[in-house]
Amino acid sequence: MAxxxxQVFTNDAxxxxxxxxHQDKVYxxxxxxxxxxxxxxxxxxxQDHCRGVPFRYPIVDALGHTQEARFITEGDRYRxxxxxxxxxxxDFEAWVVDEVLPTIRRHGVYAIDELLDDDEFLEPAIIQLRSERAKRLAAEQALLEAAPKVSYYDVVLQSDxxxxxxxxxxxxxxxAKKLNSLLHDAGVQFRQSxxxxxxxxFAEQGYTQSKTHEYDEGKTRTHMYWTQKGRLFIYDLLKNQFGLLPVIEQDGGAA
Structure with a gap:
């Protein structure tokens, strides 16, 4: 592959x-x-932490000068x-693994919502993304309008x-940092390495599943994902122990 x-990815944090x-690898x-x-x-x-062979690619700096920037491998990003x-x-790792990389590999591009609304810059893959987003938003809106006040349970039951x-x-x-802290304070989870x-x-209740991602020459990293059952468990826990409700159930969160 040439x-x-x-591709530019932006995150508020x-x-x-x-x-x-380059050659089927993301740098x-x-x-x-x-x-x-x-x-x-x-x-x-x-120099101290990276072990992979870097890839040089020309980028334009803030002064308009072109420089051969050093791009690093996924393995070095993990390091x-x-x-x-x-x-x-x-949280940075989770953003890259759960959002950036899957988007690159599925569509070949990463598009923010503002770009999805601008036809002048749209490629076919982004048009597909916009269509998917529109369908998802329409389904969510229909669910919100189906009852005077839709519960969080109703939303969760629509997904697997x-x-x-x-x-x-x-x-x-x-x-994510705050929610992890609350779950830790409630005695649900602990942090190690x-x-x-x-x-x-809680580990055998079906609340979570693990996925392993390969990132560098056979090396792997395991990430924890929550099931819909786990999502409801978190809902009950936050509501009963901390008095926290999802936005959809807060005052003004739904019609």
Whole structure:
């Protein structure tokens, strides 16, 4: 596969991450990753922690000058995440693994909602994305209008997909870090080696499933996803122990 065009990913918490695909592999702009993870000396950090062969790609800097930027492998991105002292490093990992990479591999592009509304820039793949988004929003709106006040249970029962903690947190207007903290405070999960695990009494209840992602020459990283049963468990727990309701059930959250 030839080298793809530069793709730009934006996140409110981590800023801009630029990527390219080269020989069927995704490479990340080293400077962007280093900055997102709270490092300061880009060259030293990459030299100290990265082991893969970097890929050079021309980018235009803020002054309009073209520079051959160093792009790093997925494996080196993980190495930088594991070495980072930034509390949000795991949230960065989740964003890249759960949203950025699947979008690149499914559509070959990453499109934010604003781009989806601008026909001048749309490629066929993004048109497909917009169609998918419209169908999803229409279904959600129909569900909201089906009753005077739709419960969170009604929404959950419409889906059987696995969810990241970030996606569930958005139901409540929370960050993934905050929701993980609440589940920890409630005695549901504990943190070890940078990952969250359920305590034994919850681990066999079907609340979560694990998926393993290969990131560098056979090396793997396992991520925990929540089932819809687990999503309802979190709903009951937050409601009963913390008095928290999802946005859809808060005052003004639904008609």
């Amino acid at each position: 080298t793809s065009d530069l 981590f800023g801009t991450i630029r990527t390219v695909e 990340f702009c080293g400077r962007d990753v280093v900055t997102a993870l709270g490092y300061t000396n880009t060259s030293k950090v990459i 930088l995440i594991f070495s980072s002292k930034l509390p949000a490093a795991q 997909s696995l969810l990241t903690i970030t996606e569930i947190a958005k139901d409540y207007g929370l960050s 940078g990952r969250w695990f359920l305590y034994a009494r």
